[in-house]
Amino acid sequence: MAQKMIFSLTSNELLAIKDGMKREPNDVELSIFDAQWAEHCSYKSSRSLLSLLPTRGKRVILGPGYDAGVLDIDNNQIVTIHIESHNHPSAIDPYGGAATGVGGVLRDILSVGTRPIAILDSLRFGDIEKSPQSRWLFKNVVRGIADYGNCVGVPTVGGEVEFDESYERNCLVDVVCLGLGRRKEVVLAEASHPGDILILVGGRTGRDGIHGSSFASRDLASGSDERSAVQIPDPLTKKLIVEATLKAHSGGYVRGLKDLGGGGLACALSEIADKGGTGLDVDLSRIHVREDGMSPAEILISESQERMLFVVKDELKDDVSAVFRRYHVQYSIIGKVTSSRRLVIRVNETKVADVPVDLVAHAPLQLWPSKRPEYLDLGVSIEKPPLPRNISETIIRVISSPNLASKKWVYEQFDYEVGLHTVLKPGDSGASVLRITDDKFIAISLDGRPNHCYRNPRQGAMGTVAEAARNTISVGAEPIALVDHLQFGNPGNPEVFWTLTESVKGIADYCRFFDLPCVGGKVSFYNEDVDTKRAIKPTPVIAVLGLLKGARHIRSRKLTPNGRMIVLIGQTENELGGSEYYRYIHGMSGGMPPNLDFHRERGAQRLVADAVRVGLLDAIDDCSSGGLIATISKMCIAGGIGAHIQLEKILSDCKRWDDLIFSESHSRFVVTLDPDKYQGLANIAKNHQIPYSLIGNVEGDKLVLTNNGDEIFSEGVHTLEKTSNDKIPSIMGH
Amino acid sequence: MKVAIVQFPGTNCDRDTYYILKDVLQADAELIWHEDLGMDTFDSAVIPGGFSYGDNLRAGVIAAHSPALRQLRKAGQDGKPILGICNGFQILIESGLLPGALLRNSSLRFVCRWVNVRVEAGNSLFTTFSRNGTILKMPIAHNEGRYYAEGDLLASLEMNGQIIFKYVDEGGQPSKPSNPNGSILNIAGVSNYEGNVVGLMPHPERASESLLSPFRTTDGLQIFRSMLRSVEVLLKR
Amino acid sequence: MPRFRIDVFITNKPAIRDPEGESILQDLAIRNGFVSVKSIRTGKVLAMEIEAENVELAKSKVMEMCDSLRLYNPVVSSCSVRVASE
Amino acid sequence: MPRFRIDVFITNKPAIRDPEGESILQDLAIRNGFVSVKSIRTGKVLAMEIEAENVELAKSKVMEMCDSLRLYNPVVSSCSVRVASE
Numbered sequence A: 001m002a003q004k005m006i007f008s009l010t011s012n013e014l015l016a017i018k019d020g021m022k023r024e025p026n027d028v029e030l031s032i033f034d035a036q037w038a039e040h041c042s043y044k045s046s047r048s049l050l051s052l053l054p055t056r057g058k059r060v061i062l063g064p065g066y067d068a069g070v071l072d073i074d075n076n077q078i079v080t081i082h083i084e085s086h087n088h089p090s091a092i093d094p095y096g097g098a099a100t101g102v103g104g105v106l107r108d109i110l111s112v113g114t115r116p117i118a119i120l121d122s123l124r125f126g127d128i129e130k131s132p133q134s135r136w137l138f139k140n141v142v143r144g145i146a147d148y149g150n151c152v153g154v155p156t157v158g159g160e161v162e163f164d165e166s167y168e169r170n171c172l173v174d175v176v177c178l179g180l181g182r183r184k185e186v187v188l189a190e191a192s193h194p195g196d197i198l199i200l201v202g203g204r205t206g207r208d209g210i211h212g213s214s215f216a217s218r219d220l221a222s223g224s225d226e227r228s229a230v231q232i233p234d235p236l237t238k239k240l241i242v243e244a245t246l247k248a249h250s251g252g253y254v255r256g257l258k259d260l261g262g263g264g265l266a267c268a269l270s271e272i273a274d275k276g277g278t279g280l281d282v283d284l285s286r287i288h289v290r291e292d293g294m295s296p297a298e299i300l301i302s303e304s305q306e307r308m309l310f311v312v313k314d315e316l317k318d319d320v321s322a323v324f325r326r327y328h329v330q331y332s333i334i335g336k337v338t339s340s341r342r343l344v345i346r347v348n349e350t351k352v353a354d355v356p357v358d359l360v361a362h363a364p365l366q367l368w369p370s371k372r373p374e375y376l377d378l379g380v381s382i383e384k385p386p387l388p389r390n391i392s393e394t395i396i397r398v399i400s401s402p403n404l405a406s407k408k409w410v411y412e413q414f415d416y417e418v419g420l421h422t423v424l425k426p427g428d429s430g431a432s433v434l435r436i437t438d439d440k441f442i443a444i445s446l447d448g449r450p451n452h453c454y455r456n457p458r459q460g461a462m463g464t465v466a467e468a469a470r471n472t473i474s475v476g477a478e479p480i481a482l483v484d485h486l487q488f489g490n491p492g493n494p495e496v497f498w499t500l501t502e503s504v505k506g507i508a509d510y511c512r513f514f515d516l517p518c519v520g521g522k523v524s525f526y527n528e529d530v531d532t533k534r535a536i537k538p539t540p541v542i543a544v545l546g547l548l549k550g551a552r553h554i555r556s557r558k559l560t561p562n563g564r565m566i567v568l569i570g571q572t573e574n575e576l577g578g579s580e581y582y583r584y585i586h587g588m589s590g591g592m593p594p595n596l597d598f599h600r601e602r603g604a605q606r607l608v609a610d611a612v613r614v615g616l617l618d619a620i621d622d623c624s625s626g627g628l629i630a631t632i633s634k635m636c637i638a639g640g641i642g643a644h645i646q647l648e649k650i651l652s653d654c655k656r657w658d659d660l661i662f663s664e665s666h667s668r669f670v671v672t673l674d675p676d677k678y679q680g681l682a683n684i685a686k687n688h689q690i691p692y693s694l695i696g697n698v699e700g701d702k703l704v705l706t707n708n709g710d711e712i713f714s715e716g717v718h719t720l721e722k723t724s725n726d727k728i729p730s731i732m733g734h
Numbered sequence B: 001m002k003v004a005i006v007q008f009p010g011t012n013c014d015r016d017t018y019y020i021l022k023d024v025l026q027a028d029a030e031l032i033w034h035e036d037l038g039m040d041t042f043d044s045a046v047i048p049g050g051f052s053y054g055d056n057l058r059a060g061v062i063a064a065h066s067p068a069l070r071q072l073r074k075a076g077q078d079g080k081p082i083l084g085i086c087n088g089f090q091i092l093i094e095s096g097l098l099p100g101a102l103l104r105n106s107s108l109r110f111v112c113r114w115v116n117v118r119v120e121a122g123n124s125l126f127t128t129f130s131r132n133g134t135i136l137k138m139p140i141a142h143n144e145g146r147y148y149a150e151g152d153l154l155a156s157l158e159m160n161g162q163i164i165f166k167y168v169d170e171g172g173q174p175s176k177p178s179n180p181n182g183s184i185l186n187i188a189g190v191s192n193y194e195g196n197v198v199g200l201m202p203h204p205e206r207a208s209e210s211l212l213s214p215f216r217t218t219d220g221l222q223i224f225r226s227m228l229r230s231v232e233v234l235l236k237r
Numbered sequence C, D: 001m002p003r004f005r006i007d008v009f010i011t012n013k014p015a016i017r018d019p020e021g022e023s024i025l026q027d028l029a030i031r032n033g034f035v036s037v038k039s040i041r042t043g044k045v046l047a048m049e050i051e052a053e054n055v056e057l058a059k060s061k062v063m064e065m066c067d068s069l070r071l072y073n074p075v076v077s078s079c080s081v082r083v084a085s086e
């Protein structure tokens, strides 16, 4: 039985449709507009803001606006990258929601004709120490990603997890996918040749996910039965589609390719016709459906998983079909490309919709008012928290807090090795390193810093990019591009819109100063509690992609043998607003967040890059969440070796030990080196006018902190490791 | 000498295994879709890892009923070396080419990690390049790898030297913490009675290049080299 | 107190796909000649032993547990409780 | 031909450990106060629709399939077949 249609179109939008059509649209036509004009597909609220982001660069082949960003990494090789979230589906069905989120982003990479080679995930939940609901979400989201990614054979090579009360009612599940291909094989989501044939490939079309995309663009109704939004993952079919698609593509059969995601066939059709400057004529009766009695509108907006739309030359359709049959992948020839610039939908001979492509593909912009939130001014000058009495206990609590503790429990559920690319694996460093050839590598880091963004969205967003970039520099790579994911509450709330605007400006500022192009992104709105209307903290998540040539330049955070010097690059400021220390130990969200000085940041990054190039450094890590102490302890654990740090040597005007070790100031790196090479480092630092301090040595099997000779902390590295590793399993039950 | 690398729907370590055999070891290996497998033209076969048929019902069970397994059973009876890695091991178990069962990990979670694996039978066709007690560093990545066999069967496996690999700790002991999935006796790999069919859960193909090993090791190559050597020796006979 | 054996069945709701069942049907049953099988759907059983005053209380306790511990996700699956026959 | 609904239950043999059942019992049920639950064992159901002349033939066909396609692993599991009630 057909469901009743519910449209989310506003009255202005309805007027625009009538105007453009010059007649009353029918229900099938309305459902096409409804799907395509949903925020999710049309970006009507964010499009003008996103245009602030610099997108060009010498390696950029395709930027935002396509299914994936495409980057030239020389010798005819390209890397593709895309980011997606599946926040709302994951909140009601964490297992299926997260799994199909992975499935969606894989399709984007496949759509440009490249093989998916790696996944990263960025996850945010409420406080798992307190909330059984958040534990349930966390556990099932991780299992969903694992079961899907592992089965399709794409390694999940890194990511991040953060727990914060602001995500209690709105978890965030972001997935980045990387692909690899050849430059001349890039295929576009375009139908540019009238006469070409449209083939719908993959799973049968059913009623699942109907209203999924308009659903994602509305607030999350708590407790309501959103059954129709449930999407069932089918990784086996996906794996076969991947192989069949790449096979068909390598045979040269494919002229255009588009994945079916949010908005289903309706969006896919209007986008390929719009990009190709053509029209389409489609017969819905040809489509392989799963249920009887689906209405034309339901077929058009169904979000059934595991489907791709192929545009092929008429005379090649039999060859392509043979490939699909070989892989047991279902397909239907559903129509053809025309020159009419109209999207014509039929059921057999009966025309059920006929809309102008230009109209449907370009939703009117939605403009929102903007207002600076008041809490920003209230929280700046706060009283310092009391100095903790027990130093050791405080340090241990911070570095084994759920946010800073080892995420082994998560990443061991992921096959991070399949594909033989993964050189630096999860846990080895802040960025993962993938082999492309034996002397060409890419590095990738995925980061979000909502607690900084909450204090100052512009600085916080800039800082997030900086942190992701520093992570790629720490493994020896040069940042070449980024993708962003902007996750906010309801854009109709002026304060939310202001924080969004500021965040985008922050990212854009960074991109411009560092000449780092943004090659893609995604926006997710309405991440707010329906009952209280409280939005999540502003959460831009950034993935920075780096390129690395020469295996000898790869670095990790693993501390290396006894006797190496430990140097802190950069200056530690009294910047604890939004720090993990304030949040976890003192329950405070106020204070001054770290400030990013572009010149200093660039100097610090170049210093490290130069020092790596001439072979001065051994271990490297950037200093961020949890401060210096968190960085040092991760380095000790990764290397299985101890360190002695002399706090008085740290360049800083912090007066208190807690400020000094927990400050999250930007533009800092911890590096180790052979004492013979110290002078070399000093020279490079001088060139870049960057302060540095020799703060200790690699030694023994304990992490020891002294202050002017007094030991204030000493703990065995094995104990630190065990405490860190046990934290999440103990919260999760086993 | 020719090695078949058999692909089922959902196999995903096929290209990796091919790369190691063909590009790293320069062996004459061929990727072959399960429907096309004819073992007459091959002297040996590898069933690589992955999720054949999505692990639906039980890992390996659907592939075990495919016609390719008839080919492999015959090849096994003819004495040709057959290696099952991870899902390949599961398929060999489900088709009865290897004894015992592989159950869901006792942690109830998929586990991906590097482990130490001790060679228990240094004289098998797949361990001629190792000695008894050699410790190999290799990663595992599986959901259903808890090896299980009952009393008599287990005793006969031990007696016949069919236990080829065990999970061990750094000191070479098959201890409880070093057992990643709850396998009985820490068993990581077994052979058939004749010794020419071997399955193991760890992935030698992921442990065959120092660049990809956290320890800069290439221990996985020992298994492939042994296999290739055994094929050569068998062919000369 | 008397003991009861209660079986809990968790299956995808009828309107929701079950790719595992589809694959068992196509790739295993039909492929190997069992063509009279028309559909297969998979599910999970939890066979429980529970102490309660009577069978009705046993059943309702089990149901309460399934709901409150989220042994299934009501958005995707349905859950039913039966007294085990023997 | 008439259609029948037959359920196949696959459970671990009593002697084989069932870590999932143990974990649901210990980590979920008992930990959250459902102490009257004394044991939990997990299993899998395959709900099949099959065409056959009569219910007995339907059952025996399914049984034959269970054995010949190894729907259960006889080393560790047992399998039972029941006509679905409704």
Ligand SMILES: Nc1ncnc2c1ncn2[C@@H]1O[C@H](COP(=O)(O)OP(=O)(O)O)[C@@H](O)[C@H]1O
Residues within 6 Å of the ligand: A120, A121, A122, A123, A156, A157, A158, A159, A160, A161, A403, A404, A405, A406, A407, A408, A410, A411, A414, A425, A426, A427, A428, A429, A430, A431, A432
């Ligand atoms: N959700 C996740 N998925 C995969 N890997 C993860 C995930 N969360 C964290 N990791 C990995 O664990 C390691 C530690 O992560 P994190 O605690 O965020 O510290 P950092 O960013 O400083 O490395 C990283 O290598 C990271 O890639």
Ligand SMILES: [Mg+2]
Residues within 6 Å of the ligand: A159, A160, A430, A446, A447
């Ligand atoms: Mg991080």
